[in-house]
Amino acid sequence: MLQVLLSGLATGAVYGLVAMAFAVVFYVTKVINFATGQLLMVSIMTVSGLSAIGVPVWLSIVAGIALSTGFGVAIYYGAVAPVLKVDRTGFGWLVSTLGVAIVLASVAAMIFGPTSRAFPALLYHHSIRLFGTSTTWQEMLAVIVAAVVLVAFEVFRTRTLFGKVGMAISGDPEMATAVGANATAYAVIAFAIGGLLAGVAGVLVGPITFANPYLGDTYGIAGFIALMIGGIDKPAAAMGGGVLLGVLSVVANTYINSQASDWFPFVVVVAVLLIAPHGLFASGNLFARWLGRGRRSAELALPAVRS
């Protein structure tokens, strides 16, 4: 049981990082970057490709993460900013980021071929015994990195001026801009952090999945589902959704059958969306309302009335 839980935690940490990559971008810009999974793939393919031609592993990891971060920023400038300039409230970004996802996957398949390639083992062969269970250092690393990222992000968001300005932009970009915040710079940084988190998640999961140009689909969808389970409004909630999804998937695989993780996440996400549309860990959801801390709002009925 503990073994299953630990393994689920490791899977969930990676899902959570991808979900956080989605959520950080959404938090600042209210855009869902549907190419987030492909950014994870970019980092995996880069590490695999560079280490295959003899580049030291550490250097190829740095290059992989740097490249996925750079692509994150490029997506903002190439596919999101122009669309938002035309229509700030429309859903054009939905199509343009999905377009980027398709381009990235097919270009990667053109360069590296559509089949799986080797990925450096990193810490995958180093086992560790913990409370009578056996796990790899690679999995432990995923859990540790996710925890550090989560804590660091929350401290950064709530304790520094930079983070507080980010919160202000998230709440009301026009007002924040009016008092001097640079919303564009924050959007760029959000996309960079999104790329960074996806890239890190790629390095963590690469030794297990190997390198495949279509990994972006798998992890993009898993991360997106984790995001929906946890709640899209807060990056920390997304991480919670990722961990929950990872644990539940591994539990389903172990106790139902080995194919269960193909469909089980969908059952979970549909159930969650029906019961708590804003996600399990979001503020203002069903549980929060039960506790009497929820907010009533007239946003749906009356976006235009102010007085």
Add this chain to the structure above:
Amino acid sequence: MIAVAIAYLASVGGVANGGYFAQSLFVTGGVFAVLAVSLDLVAGVTGLYSLGHAGLFALGAYGTTLLYHAGWNIFVLLPVVIVGVGLIGAILGTLSLRVSGLYFAIMTFIFSLVVTVVLTDFPFTGGLNGIAGPPLPSFPASLSFLGSSLVWCVGLVLLLAVGVVWSIRASAMYPVLLAIRDAEPFAAANGVRTAATKVGVFALSAGLAAMAGWAFSFTGYISPSQFTWTMSVNILVMVIFGGINTRVGPLIGAAFVSAFPVVVSIDPLVQEAIFGLIFLLVIVLFPGGVMGLVGWFWRRIVSRSSTTRHHVTDAAGEPAVTAPIERPARIREVSWPSDEYALECEGIRFSYIRGNTVVDDVDLRVRRGTVHGLIGPNGSGKSTLVNLISGALRPDAGEIRVSSVRVDGLPAHRRPGLGLLRTFQTAVLADELSVRESVTIGLYHRTPRVALRSLIWPLLPSARRDHRRIRSEAGEAIRSVGLAESWNEARVADVPHGVEQLTQLAAACVGEPNILILDEPLAGLSASEVAEVTEIIDDLRAKGVTMVIVEHQTQFIFGVCDDVTVLAAGKLVTSGPAEQVRQNERVREVYLGQ
């Protein structure tokens, strides 16, 4: 119109007797076109970005195939899958539209994923390999000159889909749908059941997508890989590529997407990359799509060939209001029931956040046929009270009665039917509509069964009659608020703020109000427009319309109002005849600053 249909059928006949290449291209393109047209109805016209159309398409195709193997007749199955998938769409819409437009996109996206997973993992669907679709019988020998029955099947399905969608676009429902997309409070205030209408439109679109699936099942093997989320995105790309919310845009997009892999036959990976790149570039560089480009070129040609400038720019040069105008007697003389109060609010209490009461135990009694001012400092709860009366918000406690009928339990869209109409402090209208079209929305609650009739609008004599009546009544109402005729066809996006305010006032007037609530009708108006509004109010009063006016300009309020109610910090300060209220010590202190 009939000529176009005949030409279309003739060309379908031509393709049906043509070569295999043309036939297969037409079948793919036709099925895609049905999907694109159905998606444009929800995404373009109603503003609901569905990413679930691949799933609905799959349900249509698999539903037909599986029920055929269970022994059903394929022609009986057409209405069955349309209605069945339409119902599934209605359920999906009801569940997902309660939150927001983004949530709807996400829910439908996940719906698509779930459908693919079910089709792949369950044994009865044939798994990844797919399943053989039913064969479509050929024409009998006497009709064999018609050629391929599959081409005719797709051709007729496309004709039906385009017919329904174009009919809606031509109907009185179109401005209403655009208002739901861009100006939901405005639509709701005019009696439109916005939530139900959205669900209905999505259900219709789902039914059309299922119809595409029905036709698609005759093409051979169907497998889950044809219905993945990328297909949903492809359909959206077709719509945006051709031009979202246009008549022919989705058809152009579908033709492009289906022809692209056939014409550009290169390495599939390169092809996919180019395809992704194309739709990235289209959305980034030409968000209006092909039709947007065509329109841009067209406007350039027109502006070069004619020396006179566009009438909108001409009109904008003049003052918006061209007084004095002989006003037509627009408002029907209202009957005078015996009850004294037209509108009564008793003990109204409301809070947005628990523990912070915004409206606290407020009474408001409005005598029939009078103009009642509602004043108070900022944050005193005036607008909240107006929203409670119009039904946009529900009170926590208290009663609201319109002509002695209790309304606080009724949804907002039922109130215009009782003669209770309102305007907003800042008019939010649909930018793409003309001024006249915006005003026609005010007639929606007085015109029976618009939504249902819009499906075959041009074919119905009654609908054509109503259409003419609606247009002329809207034109009259625009005149009655003092706007010059030249504004009728101007797009809302191009008109100044004052004209927008007068447009929403015209929309309220055309709905024949007994009680009209004006929320800061003077906000942002020029001096001549203020004079115009004053005149309109006098006119309405002369016709017996009861009015409640929220306003900060006290001079104006004490000038036109019979009675005045003063609120401060959510509580009632005083209420009574205007002169008496003006003399009230507390009012002078809290509000007039004297």
